[in-house]
Every structure is written in structure tokens, then in C-alpha cells.
Amino acid sequence: MTVGLTRRRFGQGLGAVVLAFSLRPGLAVAEGEHLPGSLDKNRALDGWIRIDRDGGVTVFAGKVELGQGILTALRQIAAEELDIDLERLRIVSGDTTQTPNEGFTSGSQSIEQSGAALRLAAAEARAILLDLAAARLGASAERLTVADGVISTPEGGRTSYWELVGPDTFRRDATARAAPKPADAHKLVGKSLQRIDIPAKVTGGAIYVQDMRLPGMLFGRVVRPPSYGARLLGIDEAAFRRMPGVVAIARDGSFLGVVAAREEQAIAVRNAMRDAARWQNGPALPDAARIHDHLKSLPARSEVISEKQGPVAAAVQGLSASYTRPYLAHASIGPSCALARSDGGRLDLWTHTQGVFPLRRDLAAALAMPEDRIAVHHVQGSGCYGQNGADDVALDAALLARAVPGRAVKVQWMRDDEFAWEPFGPAMGMSVSADLAADGGIVDWRYEVWSNTHSTRPGRPGGVALLAAWHLDRPLAPPPPEIIPRPSGGGDRNAIPLYDLPQQRVTHHFIPEMPLRVSALRTLGAFANVFAIESFMDELAAAAGADPVEFRIRHLRDGRARDVINAAAAKAGWKPGRHGDGTHGQGLGFARYKNHASYVAIIADVAVDRASGVIRLEKVVAAVDSGQIINPDGLANQIEGGIIQAASWTLKEQVGFDRKGITSRDWDSYPILRFTEVPEIAVELLDRPNEPPLGVGEAAGGPVAAAIANAVAQATGKRLRDLPLVPARVKAAFA
Amino acid sequence: MAEIVQITVNGATHRLSLEPDVPLLYLLRNDLGLNGPKFGCGLGQCGACTVLLGAEAVRSCVAPVGAIGDLPVTTLEGIGTAQNPHPLQRAFIAEQAAQCGYCINGMIMQAKALLDHKRDPSDADIRAALADNLCRCGTHHRIIRAVRRAAREMQS
Structure with missing residues (x-):
């Protein structure tokens, strides 16, 4: 066989x-x-x-x-x-x-x-x-x-x-x-x-790690440094040991935490110690306004990941454009949480990690324990959408549990811990240029993407990927960042267009140095690459005088790809050659996730208010082919959620930072899409019962961003290439 | 200094020795062992901790126990159980209106406050009522449908 x-x-x-x-x-x-x-x-x-x-x-x-x-x-x-x-x-x-x-x-x-x-x-x-x-x-x-x-x-x-x-x-x-x-x-x-x-989630059943209660359980909190790389110079620990409810103050280098009898006591001590601790600041962060230029200026490992040479028709015109996406936060509604109990050289840990075995490897390294002395049990937490603080808080809980042997300790991060210390989805820059023949066909395509790694998850040799390990007196450095192998890829995920082009060259510039902490966020690089590719396809279609649907179909041999685009167009009532009226527009975005998973086509309807700069996303239509469907309603739920989250990234989100540190530390400084802003959504599932079933949680992300930007361009004639499409940026485009 | 706080939660009266500035959320979760209200932000911004104080939806993460007074507190557990769910809870199950579900306590309690004073809300009413309750999974439409379904069921 x-x-x-x-x-x-x-x-x-x-x-x-x-x-x-x-x-x-x-x-x-x-x-x-x-x-x-x-x-x-x-x-x-x-x-x-x-x-x-x-x-x-x-x-x-x-x-x-x-x-x-x-x-x-x-x-x-x-x-x-x-x-x-x-x-x-x-x-x-x-x-x-x-x-x-x-x-x-x-x-x-x-x-x-x-x-x-x-x-x-x-x-x-x-x-x-x-x-x-x-x-x-x-x-x-x-x-x-x-x-x-x-x-x-x-x-x-x-x-x-x-x-x-x-x-x-x-x-x-x-x-x-x-x-x-x-x-x-x-x-x-x-x-x-x-x-x-x-049922448990809607009736108050104990289903999350946050809901776990073990006999004699204590509560822990950690005081994080004010910025990356800051070092704890001093704190009068004795004074805080006398605060109400304190069972232990744990300090190891710049790692500082408290264990208390009651949760609000732990929080009070955490806040008091944060205010009293003296820190030596870490190195300054880059200028947020020029972050993409800064990233491109850093040393990169550049690799041509796709090259095609062939006989081509003569080019009659060329186009080029550059796009960016900012750092994005996972922004889980529930801050990360873990529960640990350390007893006689054994550690039990309850966590909402995405990988119990890789986490155990890093915990063992950080705690200098054999792996077989650590048991890691998954319990649900708040949605993570990639690597949020789940793994980090597990080490926090383990370190605090060690300070109170035999007692279970539950640690939940505070809101600002999560926003300031979670690893973000990396900022990225994309540049693309292409030539068109007289018949409007693409004859040459050149694409470059600049990005950090998209995974610094635990489980890799050469270091420890958990936050607290870096702050210990004898710090354990993170392992060096690695390029995620293709075909899935990281920063280059979906960088190779699915379109059949006679000549193309795609270059991935992998930037090892990470000014901000980054790791996996739902879709990895696909969100930005699809945003750029699909925005540029519309720019090329316009230059060729072609309809965006027809222009894509003409460059696609893959029948399943054509089917989802046609299905979305039919469902959305797409009219070839439609022009925006200055306010309303309709836009298309398409991708096959990772170029080997689910196919998604998105059509977005927007209304642009030039005076306020607010883009109102009115409707999103999706057509999805994820092979055989296991659970249609579950699939639709994932698609709807992916659409709304991607719309939120596109319209509202970016991590704020200044020279001293992360400034987006709550929901006011990191707004996400609200009930009053979510679009109407219609999803069409194309069942393929004889094709292998494919995951779909991430497949809609990139197409949504492109569909919105393309709809804005159709509505107003203005092409917006830098995410997010916040009012200030939209207004500036019309100024 | 700790004081004796008397508080009525889900119909039962409790007397606890607590600092009066302790947020209600910790009393509910840690002293009474309730799971419904969740810690989300501690800032009153996200709504995951929402409970009813009398007929009003309040953010228990920023409501000090000393300020509760005689008003009864109702949590997610107080409106129905897995065996005998409230129409809102039934509707959230029927519409499969959750992904991770961490925000759902707040959605149901905020919706309960809405339906208690407006029996037949429009979609716009529901959206406005839930505007300050954040959902990150993008389950908004299912939540709106669930509230609508519960409203229909409660009228009939």
C-alpha cells in the first residue's frame, strides 16, 4: 500500500x-x-x-x-x-x-x-x-x-x-x-x-478553567514590568506580606507575584506592588507612525518562494502598489487563566492552552522538572483565536503554586496584562506589481511580503517560549524565531496567488527581530496577503477595464474556486460594470485558505460617510466550499464569526504603542466591532460530500478585508491600502 | 475594615464578612460559588460580569458590595437551570448562540433586562441594548436571533 x-x-x-x-x-x-x-x-x-x-x-x-x-x-x-x-x-x-x-x-x-x-x-x-x-x-x-x-x-x-x-x-x-x-x-x-x-455555557455550569475550584484554593496575580525588557530594581516585599490575605509574595528576578486567600486581595496587592516597584526601563520601541518602514529596515532572510517563467504576451501597462496591516491583538473577552498545584515534586496544571504537550515541554524546561512529573489538563477558556496569554499564565500559576506547596492556585490575568503582554499578530508590509497585456490578461506578477514570524508558541527546542521565564533571575531566553514551513507558511501564508499566471515571482522577507512580541493570530499571514492580492486584483481589473468577478474567473482554472466566486456573486446580486455612487459600493474578495484548504468568496456592501470617515459595513455574503461538511450549522457559526472578527480587524483594530510601551490596554483604547456595527451576513455552503472535510475557522479572514476595501474603492474611487480603515484614515483620503 | 454585608442573591439571603468596597463579582463567584458572571475587564467595559440588581443590568465587576443595599441580585443561575431553563437560555441553545461562550452570561442578563421592560423589541432595540456587551467570536447575529426567539416565546 x-x-x-x-x-x-x-x-x-x-x-x-x-x-x-x-x-x-x-x-x-x-x-x-x-x-x-x-x-x-x-x-x-x-x-x-x-x-x-x-x-x-x-x-x-x-x-x-x-x-x-x-x-x-x-x-x-x-x-x-x-x-x-x-x-x-x-x-x-x-x-x-x-x-x-x-x-x-x-x-x-x-x-x-x-x-x-x-x-x-x-x-x-x-x-x-x-x-x-x-x-x-x-x-x-x-x-x-x-x-x-x-x-x-x-x-x-x-x-x-x-x-x-x-x-x-x-x-x-x-x-x-x-x-x-x-x-x-x-x-x-x-x-x-x-x-x-x-447548555452549560448559558446556564452557569462550571465549564471554564475560570470556574474551577479546588479545596483550599488560593488566588494569584502577577505584577508585570511596565514595558518589554524592563528590569525590577527593587520592592519592599515585607511591607506587602503584611497586606490582608497575603499568603506568599513570590519574587524571582523581575518576576513578581502574590498569592492571597481571596481574589480581590490578590488584585489589591498586585496593584499596590505595581505602583511601588522600581523598574529600569527596557529599550525604546520603534516609532509607531513609521513601524512598517522600520520593519523593512531590519535585517531579513529573503527567499523567493515561487517563480514561474513562461512565454507571455507583450505588456501594455504596468501597475504597482503597497499595502500594510498593523499589529493586531487576540483580545479575548476573558483574560487568560490557569490553575496549578505543586506537590512533592509533581505539578498538576489546568489550562486553556492550544497544546498541552508542547506547553508541558516548556513548563518542564522553565521549572527544571522532568516532563513526566508534570500533568497538563485542558479545560476550556475564553476564545483565543491563536496564541493569547494562555500558555504564559500557565507558567505564572506554576511559579506561584511552587510558593505554596500542596495548595491549588488560580491565576487570571487582568485586562491590561492580556492587552499589554499577549503576543500580537505581526505587522506586515506587502508590495506588488504586475503587467497587463492588451487583452487585459496578467502577464507578469511580482510580489513581496515583509513579516516577523507568525508563531513563537511553546514546544520548540533552544529556549522557553513562556513570558515569565524571560523575567527570572536566571532568565531562559525564547528560542530563536523560525520560518513556518510551506505549504502552510507563516508571513508567506497565501502569499502565492491561486491565480494561474504565466509569469510570477513571490518573495518572502522573513524578519527575525521582533520589536513587539508576536505569535500566531487566526489566519497568520493570510489575512494581510489576501488583502493585498485581492485588493490589487481589483486595481488590475479596473486598469484592464474588466469586471472584478470576470477578471478573477478568467485567471482561475480551479473549478472549485470559480464555483465559490460565482456562487457569492449570484447570492449578492452582483452586477457587472456597476459603478459606485460616491457612497455605496460592493466589493469582492476570494481565497483558498493556505492554497490547499477551504475556498471562500466574500462580497461586501459598504456605505462611506465622507464627512465622518466612517465606513458602514452593511452586508457580507459568503460562499464557502470546505469539502465534505460534518456539521453545517457549526460550519456556518465559524464562518459568521470569522467574518465579523475580520471585519473588526479591517475597520477598527490596531495595537497602540509609543516609545515606552503598549498603550492599548483596555477596550476603549482597543475598540472592536459592536452590535450596532455588525453587518447583515448571508452564508452559502457548497457541500462536496466526496471531498475530504476541511477546517474553516480562518478561511474568511483575508477575503473580508479585501472585499471591504474593494467596496470602498468602488463606492468612492479611493483605494485604501493601509489597515485599519479607521475614520481618520478615510477622511484623510478625501482631504 | 470588614463589615457584615447582607445580600440577597437568586432569592437567598446571605450574611458575609467583607470589605464594603469588594466588587460584587468576587462575592458571587468566590463566596457563593456562582459561575454565570465572568471576569472580563474589571472596568465595566465589556459586560461579561453582568447581573441584575433589582430590574437593572449592572456590571458586577465595578459594583461594590457595600452599595448594593436591599436590592436583590439575580445571576444567570437565578433565571433558570440546565434542567429548567429560562426562555432566553432555551433560545440561546436553540439558536446555538455561542462559540466560546465567555460573553454569553452578559448577553443573556442584558437581554433579560431589555425584555423585562420591552416585550417586543425590534432588532435595532436589541442591538442598542447589547451595544456595550462585547463578543469576540462574532456570534452577534445568533445572539440577536436568540433574543428575538425568546421574546416571541415569552409573549405566547
Whole structure:
């Protein structure tokens, strides 16, 4: 068997109904063969599935719930393949003591990686049980049927998963040889089942790490330096030890924290110590007004990531433009939180990290403990949208827990901790130029992007990625920044256009030096690259005298790409050749996320008030192809959310800073889109039941920004190339 | 100095020894073990901590316990339970009006205050009532639909 054996190939020729499928002997996994999704690195079948004595089934996933509904979707997949009722299925996720290591829950990959693994593992578990049933019932496996875990022969013989399973039944490596059901046999997959986590979330159930309470639990807070690189010169710790409720003051170099009996006491001490501490300031930050010039002036590792040379028609005109995006904050509604208990050389940690195993690696390095003495358990938190303070506060909690052995300590960051210290989505600059032939076709495309890394997540060798580690008396430096490999990429994510162009050259300038702390924010570089590419496509279409929809279609051979653009245009009532009336405009943006995941086309309607500079986003239409749909309503929820968040980035958001530090530290200085500002949204899902399912959480981001800018350009004739499109900038364009 | 604070929450009266300037949020979460109101900003800007004080929606993160007086406090837990949900809670489930859900306490409590004095709000009314409640996941439309659905259900 070769690499890349797909579900579809398995499914071929199996017919509409697969009642049972026996594992065929002799189909062992070849040496060096890769298995699909996360199964490849986690092959133990009993690491994924357990048939419980109580009549339930437990599945284990390394991916975690971030509010995206993944646990609901994974349950649908597993219950589907196992042929059991959903109610029987438990799911355990993100726990270093129990689950497979699936790295991070990021990049809209959970359905692809965890979903593929669970689907195959469940299908294999079912096939093994059917073989056992066949032996017990004296019937061939092909004649058995399964209903809610009960296996029957046509003659009335019956047994069940729970009767058949033994302690070693699944103690073997997965082979991925049992064919999952074909799409047309699905009863659970493809349905809008309700999320399992929502009832608790709307009734005050204890579901977040913030809601955890352990016996004798104490509360911790940390005093952060006033700026990056500032050093704590001195503080009279004794004075603060006498404040009400204080159990411990923890200081290690410039790391300063308090543990108190009550939460408000910890906060009061934190604030008092912040005001009293003497700090030596760190190096000045660059000039915020010239940040993109500054970034471009820094040393860069430049690489041509795509080059195409070919015979081209003669160019009759050339265009060029530059675009920017600012630093963006994750801006989680709930500040990051963790709970830790340190006891006899062991550490238990409850966290809303996106990766329990990578976090454990960095905690072990920071605390000089062996990894097997640390247990990291995922519990939900506020939405993160990438790397917010979740991992950092875990180390804070661990350090404070060490100061009070045997006592659990809950630490939640304050609002300004989160805004000032979370790693931001990096500022980026994009320059593009292109030539057009007489027929309006693009004959040459040259694109450059400048960016820091888009991931400084924990789990990498060569340092510790957690904030507090950098402030210790013997500081542990962060590992050097790395280029995220293509095809997914980081700053160069979606930098290569999906369009079929005869000649192109795309250059990624990777800037190692990071003036502001940065890491992964939903979409990584794709948001800015798609904004630039799709804005420029409209600029080229205008220069060619072409309609933006037609202009894109003409440069796209990929049928699924053309389909989403046409679907969005039809749904939005797109009229070729429409001109803005000075106020109202309609704009298109399109991308295939990462060039290998979901296709999204967005059409935005805007109204521009020239006097105030306010852009009112009236309506957003989306057409989405994410392959096979597992849960249509969950998918729509992710798309709607992605649209609103991207609209907020586009219209309102930028991290503020001056020479001394971060100045956007609350919701007044970092405004996001409000109820009174959100657009009407219509989403069309193009189901492709025979294509692999693709994640969609990030796919709408870039197209939304471009669609808005293109709509503003159509409305007013003004092209805005620097994000965000805030009123001052819009007014300046008309001045 | 700590004082004896008497406070009625979800119909039960409690007497606690507390500094009067302690924000109500910490009493609710840590002394009474309630999960509904959430710490979001501590500044009264985001709405995650919203509770009802009498009939008014207030930000419990900036409301000192000493200023509550005799007005009863109602939290998310006080309007309904998982077994017996309030029409708003039922509507939020029916509309799947949450992603991470951290803001949802505030959305439901703010909407409760709206529906208590306006039985049939327009979409514009709902948007205006929730304008100071922040949602980062972008679940706004589902929240609006859920409030509308609850209003319909409560009228019938």
C-alpha cells in the first residue's frame, strides 16, 4: 500500500450501504508508510478508543475545544463510524495523562487531522469487533449488522461491543485499513447537531478553567514590568506580606507575584506592588507612525518562494502598489487563566492552552522538572483565536503554586496584562506589481511580503517560549524565531496567488527581530496577503477595464474556486460594470485558505460617510466550499464569526504603542466591532460530500478585508491600502 | 475594615464578612460559588460580569458590595437551570448562540433586562441594548436571533 491511500479509494465499489466490513488479513502497514491525519504519529488504537464497562464508549482526542465546536464534530465522526448513539460517546481531550499528542489545536486543522484519525480508528475498532462477533455468532462478518453497538445476524444471533471487548482488544497499532462509511451512508455526519458545550455555557455550569475550584484554593496575580525588557530594581516585599490575605509574595528576578486567600486581595496587592516597584526601563520601541518602514529596515532572510517563467504576451501597462496591516491583538473577552498545584515534586496544571504537550515541554524546561512529573489538563477558556496569554499564565500559576506547596492556585490575568503582554499578530508590509497585456490578461506578477514570524508558541527546542521565564533571575531566553514551513507558511501564508499566471515571482522577507512580541493570530499571514492580492486584483481589473468577478474567473482554472466566486456573486446580486455612487459600493474578495484548504468568496456592501470617515459595513455574503461538511450549522457559526472578527480587524483594530510601551490596554483604547456595527451576513455552503472535510475557522479572514476595501474603492474611487480603515484614515483620503 | 454585608442573591439571603468596597463579582463567584458572571475587564467595559440588581443590568465587576443595599441580585443561575431553563437560555441553545461562550452570561442578563421592560423589541432595540456587551467570536447575529426567539416565546 502506498502513501496517500484515501478514504475515497477505500469507498469505491463498496456500494451505498456498508453493513459490515471485516479487517482483511495481510494488509499490514508497510515500513515507513504514513497513516492519515494524527493517526500517523499516534498509532496505538487504544489511545483513541475505549469500550467502557458501563455501556459507554470513550474516545480520546489531542485537539481541544476553543469554542469552535470541535468536540461536537469529533463525536459525530466517531459515533458515525462506531454505529453507536451519540449519548453513549464520551470524549476526553487535551490531557497529557490520557490523550494522543496532536500538537496544537490550530490552523483550522482539527477536522483534517483529528477527524481523519478518529474516523479511521473508529472504523477499525468496529471492524475488529465485527470479526470477534463473527467468530462468536458463527456467521461471516459480511452478514452482520450493527445498531447502537449491538451486533446481530439475520437469524437472530446477538452480541454487543461490551460483551465482545477484552482488555487487549484494541492493544495494537492502527492500520487505517478498515474503510469508513461512504458519505451517502452517514446518519450523524453532515447533520447540524447541537453543540454539547452550549447548555452549560448559558446556564452557569462550571465549564471554564475560570470556574474551577479546588479545596483550599488560593488566588494569584502577577505584577508585570511596565514595558518589554524592563528590569525590577527593587520592592519592599515585607511591607506587602503584611497586606490582608497575603499568603506568599513570590519574587524571582523581575518576576513578581502574590498569592492571597481571596481574589480581590490578590488584585489589591498586585496593584499596590505595581505602583511601588522600581523598574529600569527596557529599550525604546520603534516609532509607531513609521513601524512598517522600520520593519523593512531590519535585517531579513529573503527567499523567493515561487517563480514561474513562461512565454507571455507583450505588456501594455504596468501597475504597482503597497499595502500594510498593523499589529493586531487576540483580545479575548476573558483574560487568560490557569490553575496549578505543586506537590512533592509533581505539578498538576489546568489550562486553556492550544497544546498541552508542547506547553508541558516548556513548563518542564522553565521549572527544571522532568516532563513526566508534570500533568497538563485542558479545560476550556475564553476564545483565543491563536496564541493569547494562555500558555504564559500557565507558567505564572506554576511559579506561584511552587510558593505554596500542596495548595491549588488560580491565576487570571487582568485586562491590561492580556492587552499589554499577549503576543500580537505581526505587522506586515506587502508590495506588488504586475503587467497587463492588451487583452487585459496578467502577464507578469511580482510580489513581496515583509513579516516577523507568525508563531513563537511553546514546544520548540533552544529556549522557553513562556513570558515569565524571560523575567527570572536566571532568565531562559525564547528560542530563536523560525520560518513556518510551506505549504502552510507563516508571513508567506497565501502569499502565492491561486491565480494561474504565466509569469510570477513571490518573495518572502522573513524578519527575525521582533520589536513587539508576536505569535500566531487566526489566519497568520493570510489575512494581510489576501488583502493585498485581492485588493490589487481589483486595481488590475479596473486598469484592464474588466469586471472584478470576470477578471478573477478568467485567471482561475480551479473549478472549485470559480464555483465559490460565482456562487457569492449570484447570492449578492452582483452586477457587472456597476459603478459606485460616491457612497455605496460592493466589493469582492476570494481565497483558498493556505492554497490547499477551504475556498471562500466574500462580497461586501459598504456605505462611506465622507464627512465622518466612517465606513458602514452593511452586508457580507459568503460562499464557502470546505469539502465534505460534518456539521453545517457549526460550519456556518465559524464562518459568521470569522467574518465579523475580520471585519473588526479591517475597520477598527490596531495595537497602540509609543516609545515606552503598549498603550492599548483596555477596550476603549482597543475598540472592536459592536452590535450596532455588525453587518447583515448571508452564508452559502457548497457541500462536496466526496471531498475530504476541511477546517474553516480562518478561511474568511483575508477575503473580508479585501472585499471591504474593494467596496470602498468602488463606492468612492479611493483605494485604501493601509489597515485599519479607521475614520481618520478615510477622511484623510478625501482631504 | 470588614463589615457584615447582607445580600440577597437568586432569592437567598446571605450574611458575609467583607470589605464594603469588594466588587460584587468576587462575592458571587468566590463566596457563593456562582459561575454565570465572568471576569472580563474589571472596568465595566465589556459586560461579561453582568447581573441584575433589582430590574437593572449592572456590571458586577465595578459594583461594590457595600452599595448594593436591599436590592436583590439575580445571576444567570437565578433565571433558570440546565434542567429548567429560562426562555432566553432555551433560545440561546436553540439558536446555538455561542462559540466560546465567555460573553454569553452578559448577553443573556442584558437581554433579560431589555425584555423585562420591552416585550417586543425590534432588532435595532436589541442591538442598542447589547451595544456595550462585547463578543469576540462574532456570534452577534445568533445572539440577536436568540433574543428575538425568546421574546416571541415569552409573549405566547
